[in-house]
Amino acid sequence: xxxxxxxxxxxxxxxxxxxxxxxxxxxxxxxxxxxxxxxxxxxxxxxxxxxxxxxxxxxxxxxxxxxxxxxxxxxxxxxxxxxxxxxxxxxxxxxxxxxxxxxxxxxxxxxxxxxxxxxxxxxxxxxxxxxxxxxxxxxxxxxxxxxxxxxxxxxxxxxxxxxxxxxxxxxxxxxxxxxxxxxxxxxxxxxxxxxxxxxxxxxxxxxxxxxxxxxxxxxxxxxxxxxxxxxxxxxxxxxxxxxxxxxxxxxxxxxxxxxxxxxxxxxxxxxxxxxxxxxxxxxxxxxxxxxxxxxxxxx
Amino acid sequence: xxxxxxxxxxxxxxxxxxxxxxxxxxxxxxxxxxxxxxxxxxxxxxxxxxxxxxxxxxxxxxxxxxxxxxxxxxxxxxxxxxxxxxxxxxxxxxxxxxxxxxxxxxxxxxxxxxxxxxxxxxxxxxxxxxxxxxxxxxxxxxxxxxxxxxxxxxxxxxxxxxxxxxxxxxxxxxxxxxxxxxxxxxxxxxxxxxxxxxxxxxxxxxxxxxxxxxxxxxxxxxxxxxxxxxxxxxxxxxxxxxxxxxxxxxxxxxx
Amino acid sequence: xxxxxxxxxxxxxxxxxxxxxxxxxxxxxxxxxxxxxxxxxxxxxxxxxxxxxxxxxxxxxxxxxxxxxxxxxxxxxxxxxxxxxxxxxxxxxxxxxxxxxxxxxxxxxxxxxxxxxxxxxxxxxxxxxxxxxxxxxxxxxxxxxxxxxxxxxxxxxxxxxxxxxxxxxxxxxxxxxxxxxxxxxxxxxxxxxxxxxxxxxxxxxxxxxxxxxxxxxxxxxxxxxxxxxxxxxxxxxxxxxxxxxxxxxxxxxxxxxxxxxxxxxxxxxxxxxxxxxx
Numbered sequence: 112x113x114x115x116x117x118x119x120x121x122x123x124x125x126x127x128x129x130x131x132x133x134x135x136x137x138x139x140x141x142x143x144x145x146x147x148x149x150x151x152x153x154x155x156x157x158x159x160x161x162x163x164x165x166x167x168x169x170x171x172x173x174x175x176x177x178x179x180x181x182x183x184x185x186x187x188x189x190x191x192x193x194x195x196x197x198x199x200x201x202x203x204x205x206x207x208x209x210x211x212x213x214x215x216x217x218x219x220x221x222x223x224x225x226x227x228x229x230x231x232x233x234x235x236x237x238x239x240x241x242x243x244x245x246x247x248x249x250x251x252x253x254x255x256x257x258x259x260x261x262x263x264x265x266x267x268x269x270x271x272x273x274x275x276x277x278x279x280x281x282x283x284x285x286x287x288x289x290x291x292x293x294x295x296x297x298x299x300x301x302x303x304x305x306x307x308x309x310x311x312x313x314x315x316x317x318x319x320x321x322x323x324x325x326x327x328x329x330x331x332x333x334x335x336x337x338x339x340x341x342x343x344x345x346x347x348x349x350x351x352x353x354x355x356x357x358x359x360x361x362x363x364x365x366x367x368x369x370x371x372x373x374x375x376x377x378x379x380x381x382x383x384x385x386x387x388x389x390x391x392x393x394x395x396x397x398x399x400x401x402x403x404x405x406x407x408x409x410x
Numbered sequence: 411x412x413x414x415x416x417x418x419x420x421x422x423x424x425x426x427x428x429x430x431x432x433x434x435x436x437x438x439x440x441x442x443x444x445x446x447x448x449x450x451x452x453x454x455x456x457x458x459x460x461x462x463x464x465x466x467x468x469x470x471x472x473x474x475x476x477x478x479x480x481x482x483x484x485x486x487x488x489x490x491x492x493x494x495x496x497x498x499x500x501x502x503x504x505x506x507x508x509x510x511x512x513x514x515x516x517x518x519x520x521x522x523x524x525x526x527x528x529x530x531x532x533x534x535x536x537x538x539x540x541x542x543x544x545x546x547x548x549x550x551x552x553x554x555x556x557x558x559x560x561x562x563x564x565x566x567x568x569x570x571x572x573x574x575x576x577x578x579x580x581x582x583x584x585x586x587x588x589x590x591x592x593x594x595x596x597x598x599x600x601x602x603x604x605x606x607x608x609x610x611x612x613x614x615x616x617x618x619x620x621x622x623x624x625x626x627x628x629x630x631x632x633x634x635x636x637x638x639x640x641x642x643x644x645x646x647x648x649x650x651x652x653x654x655x656x657x658x659x660x661x662x663x664x665x
Numbered sequence: 666x667x668x669x670x671x672x673x674x675x676x677x678x679x680x681x682x683x684x685x686x687x688x689x690x691x692x693x694x695x696x697x698x699x700x701x702x703x704x705x706x707x708x709x710x711x712x713x714x715x716x717x718x719x720x721x722x723x724x725x726x727x728x729x730x731x732x733x734x735x736x737x738x739x740x741x742x743x744x745x746x747x748x749x750x751x752x753x754x755x756x757x758x759x760x761x762x763x764x765x766x767x768x769x770x771x772x773x774x775x776x777x778x779x780x781x782x783x784x785x786x787x788x789x790x791x792x793x794x795x796x797x798x799x800x801x802x803x804x805x806x807x808x809x810x811x812x813x814x815x816x817x818x819x820x821x822x823x824x825x826x827x828x829x830x831x832x833x834x835x836x837x838x839x840x841x842x843x844x845x846x847x848x849x850x851x852x853x854x855x856x857x858x859x860x861x862x863x864x865x866x867x868x869x870x871x872x873x874x875x876x877x878x879x880x881x882x883x884x885x886x887x888x889x890x891x892x893x894x895x896x897x898x899x900x901x902x903x904x905x906x907x908x909x910x911x912x913x914x915x916x917x918x919x920x921x922x923x924x925x926x927x928x929x930x931x932x933x934x935x936x937x938x939x940x941x942x943x
Binding site: 450581586589608609611616634637650653655 | 820854928
């Protein structure tokens with residue numbers, strides 16, 4: 112199997128593609144820190160998927176007699192919050208919200224950015240000027256302030272928070288994609304495909320995108336930490352997920368009132384945010400090595 | 411096959427306006443191999459780029475096979491008939507596309523069928539085995555890349571091939587291989603070549619006629635016999651020939 | 666006495682795919698002569714030049730039994746002392762003047778700096794020396810060129826400026842790594858003959874690294890032919906055409922020639938034994 116995958120002369124397109132993926136995996140596997148990041152994220156996905164089964168308690172069940180119990184209380188491994196809800200269970204259910212936000216933002220922001228950036232870069236002229244000025248307008252506002260304005264206009268709630276974060280996150284991707292497109296546009300291999308009669312849509316999607324994509328993916332994974340924090344920030348301000356739904360940012364916000372006497376209520380979700388952010392950063396670093404076209408499948 | 415009459419090419423506009431080519435006219439017959447010779451900045455590559463539409467600012471009359479070429483519109487038939495090989499094989503292949511993808515996409519763009527059969531055939535035509543099919547450019551040497559670039563240019567079965575210094579980035583022994591390949595392909599397929607080079611010996615090897623260019627103008631037309639005998643009229647052509655022949659001194663003594 | 670002695674020089678790179686040897690045990694010595702090193706890309710010829718000046722960056726490793734400049738062992742020198750050797754006693758001219766000249770300094774400042782780095786002298790004297798040097802490399806209007814920035818001069822002039830800059834501290838040896846490959850044919854010979862004249866007048870040693878057999882045979886006394894990190898043949902430049910080694914013969918025969926047209930060019934058939942012998 113291994114020999115088949117790493118074959119010097121693959122017999123079919125499928126074998127070549129699988130072989131390339133496998134070679135990329137081998138490079139990635141060599142990077143211990145990136146593997147740690149991947150493991151944490153895999154655990155997060157598992158947690159979210161299996162939340163109903165692995166969560167020891169109902170995340171919404173209140174028990175005022177058991178409020179603000181410290182870490183290690185029997186039955187409440189990570190303690191309870193001000194309404195006596197089990198923090199561990201809320202954390203596990205909260206991973207669903209976190210994943211939801213991360214996935215949606217990761218789908219919207221880079222795609223919008225890539226589209227705007229490459230079109231502006233490749234078309235040039237008026238298109239470039241108009242699209243880039245719009246980008247500049249978005250960039251001129253502090254991110255959280257802009258997101259706040261959007262949420263205020265759209266109404267509080269998790270979907271609107273995602274939308275607001277995505278809308279504020281795309282301009283840097285657009286700038287990056289445009290800069291790359293400008294250097295790619297004049298290269299000989301683009302000239303060559305133009306001489307084959309390829310149109311602009313094909314050139315942008317088939318030839319420019321693949322080259323922008325690797326740096327974009329790396330950038331997105333590195334930005335993921337910021338996105339989680341922005342979502343938590345909105346939750347903390349009461350503009351993201353609404354109580355009683357378990358969201359990590361909102362949990363910190365609730366714990367704030369007790370932070371001096373009952374530190375774990377705010378600290379535990381904080382640590383969860385920290386761990387996931389770190390995992391994304393590690394993953395991003397590892398991906399950068401794998402996605403470099405020169406190291407991708409050179410074995 | 412190719413007729414260029416009174417071609418001017420310029421870059422930029424207003425204060426940055428630069429005339430790259432001024433009043434270039436030449437004619438290349440079907441099956442002929444024609445050379446454009448000059449030093450960097452003489453505008454020789456620019457002529458090729460203008461013909462193919464990569465340099466948009468030009469005027470004059472260009473006809474391919476009797477059909478006029480317009481400034482900003484080139485149809486499928488033009489791209490099928492006229493193809494180009496670039497100077498630097500490290501820059502002319504998409505770094506993330508495998509050889510297979512480069513060739514099959516090109517074939518598809520030209521509306522070819524039986525792509526799975528044609529790709530290995532193209533590779534064989536340029537002297538690469540089937541094991542190169544799924545390689546990526548960084549896994550190939552300079553000469554192998556240039557062979558892939560030639561295969562790509564041949565995919566649409568063109569009649570006119572524009573060669574922009576196809577061997578200047580390669581070692582001499584690899585240059586010999588590529589020049590032989592180009593000569594063979596022309597013989598097999600009855601191709602017409604227009605080759606740009608700064609190397610008179612290379613042009614003299616592959617071409618029957620050539621134009622010498624200096625700062626955007628064609629200063630002299632020579633055929634290969636005149637070139638070999640050193641019978642050039644223009645002082646610039648003479649200087650170029652002198653530089654190439656003194657280089658060949660040792661080689662000549664080798665006989 | 667020879668100016669430079671190199672014995673069993675090796676340059677290797679540790680990569681993830683194992684150790685790659687770029688130069689595999691070469692020895693030569695250089696007197697007051699012009700020595701050409703010829704080979705194809707990847708033959709290790711440029712690495713040889715860099716290794717002598719200790720300009721190979723990690724992960725590259727340089728080993729040698731001996732690298733001696735006028736009898737002095739260069740390997741025992743520390744980095745500080747080595748810096749004094751570079752420029753003052755051995756200079757190097759690289760391929761493309763565009764990358765070797767500082768784009769935000771005028772040509773004059775750069776030449777003067779090169780001089781003042783190695784000589785205790787006033788700026789006035791440095792300026793006079795720089796002007797002299799520019800004249801020596803056949804620049805017609807040195808006063809104007811002194812004030813020019815690198816992007817304002819042509820490639821040929823840029824390379825002549827580089828040569829002026831490298832020769833102003835009066836080094837004993839000049840290493841020229843493909844000094845004219847980026848230049849047009851008609852300019853190449855002019856630049857080379859200027860370099861050649863200066864090197865001869867000063868009784869310097871020249872190492873001329875190039876892929877161009879013709880240029881090397883024209884401008885050198887002796888030629889080393891490198892293949893796969895080894896010297897496969899050494900011969901007098903004037904008798905390069907009598908070279909015996911099949912690799913050298915193959916290189917000579919694969920060149921297209923104006924005076925001897927052939928239907929097909931000879932293609933080099935590489936013999937794995939070449940990489941082992943030598």
